[in-house]
Amino acid sequence: MLQKHHPVRVRFAPSPTGFVHVGSLLTVLFNWLLARQHDGTFILRIEDTDQHRLVPGAVENILKVLAWVGLNPDEGVVLDSQGQINQIGADGPYIQSQRLDLYRQYVDQLLESGHAYHCFCSPERLEKLRQNQTERKLPPMYDKYCLSLSPEAVAEKLTNLRAGDHHVIRLKVPPDGSTVFEDLIRGRVETPHHSVDDCVLLKSDGFPTYHLAVVVDDHLMAITHVIRGQEWLASAPKHVLLYQAFGWTPPLFAHLSHLLNTDRSKLSKRQGDVAVEEYMTRGYLPEALLNFLAITAWNEGEGSEQEIYSLKELVKKFSLERVHKTGAVFDLDKLNWLNGMYLRQMDIAELTKRVTPYLTRAGYDTTDTVYLKKIVALEQERIKTLAELPAMVDYFFTDTLEYQTELLMWKKSDRRQTKNNLEQLVLYLSAMASWDEKKLEEGIMTWIAEQQLTNGEVLWPMRVALSGQDKSPGPFAIAAVIGKTRTLERLRHAAAKL
């Protein structure tokens, strides 16, 4: 209906108050998907109307996170080629603190049309009112005291207004009836007016509240779909009322359920990582994170059992109607599994590129990319995140391996026999002409058979001698990567320990 006549325009409108919550990332994803699948526009708008909560650098951080996941805005606040914050688009500015005059103008319109009114109540009176209501088990709401002020009284108070006086503009909610809107995810939502507060639209400091700013901006920016968290569901009627008061057509709404902690409360910092930045540093792949968020909040339906989706596929298959109404527990186990799947499917060159910063940070020399690729190939199937790799590959970068001598002995192997086997193995390998994994395996396996030994009593000590670890890739692979000289050195060193 709406989208047939208007190009789809969606937005992500965060407050610059710190990190980016994974729930916000879910919101970004669904907005972005809708824009892409309708060839629409994804806008980033900054909602900084609360001057007390601003965090320096938060906008840059948001943009950085969006760039990391590859869901960059088409319009609004963007990063330019120099990495500087910039604004593009015809409906700017896209930062609310730069639109103050605009809000003022629309509030006046509301005042004139009788949909809003002046309020001079002090915080003390409001506080007392709330206390009283709470004690009587009533919902804490404004009692419309200032609505009954005569026009003369209002005019008088306005002219005598002094700095520091309390003066706000409130929404005049009709006393009777109810407001209805159709949510794309939840269906029809009806709210009786007696439970809708005459909320503040314009604050004493001249800044708008969220409710005013979001409606004015979404309308002026021609937003067609408002996809946001469920925390806004309860105030959506206020927004619809405002659209009606202005005589505007409301956008389509879709309220997303929250991601949950294991105890089913709203996902919080206490119980795990909620910042997207955390997942970045902990070595999750953005494609895995997005895939994970998509399948926990949405399902393709029609009997599909697919779980791995590329962004491209999601663009094709996503639909708001199939977004779940129920809040979903953030299942870290499943994210780990998915991340592992992506890691294992990735080609070695790409994986090496992605993991290099983690190795560099851990202090390893990463200049030899050919060597790096070989190491990465060996560990690819046993890492769950990029960040765990550095701790697993130490033996590729040092020649002084620290391990307990006992570790060299396989099960109930005899110490002397193990020593002897290693010494014989050194002799055998010294004579080997070519040195690659396949040749090593063939050669050593036949040698073991010829010596009438078992695989375990040779391969276990060999692997430990090469890696110094109780778990690692196989001995042939390690030997191939570290080369003949170092292999023989390590085997001799191990034999000498015994």
Place this chain on the structure above:
RNA sequence: GGCCCCAUCGUCUAACGGUUAGGACAUCAGGUUUUCAACCUGGUAACCCGGGUUCGACUCCCGGUGGGGUCACCA
């Protein structure tokens, strides 16, 4: 407390009146194997409760219970 939203294995979910209630993660057992990982095979495990409607309800309706959200000059 008012209002709104929600309800299938431990977790994420499929089902759209008739199925042995399917899949995935996790878990358990086995296989493969020098270890770990990966991989393969198999198992345990769910329709919140009570009324209706219907020949027949996980599916539709009502009530209850439970969970979540919201009720600021925060967003």
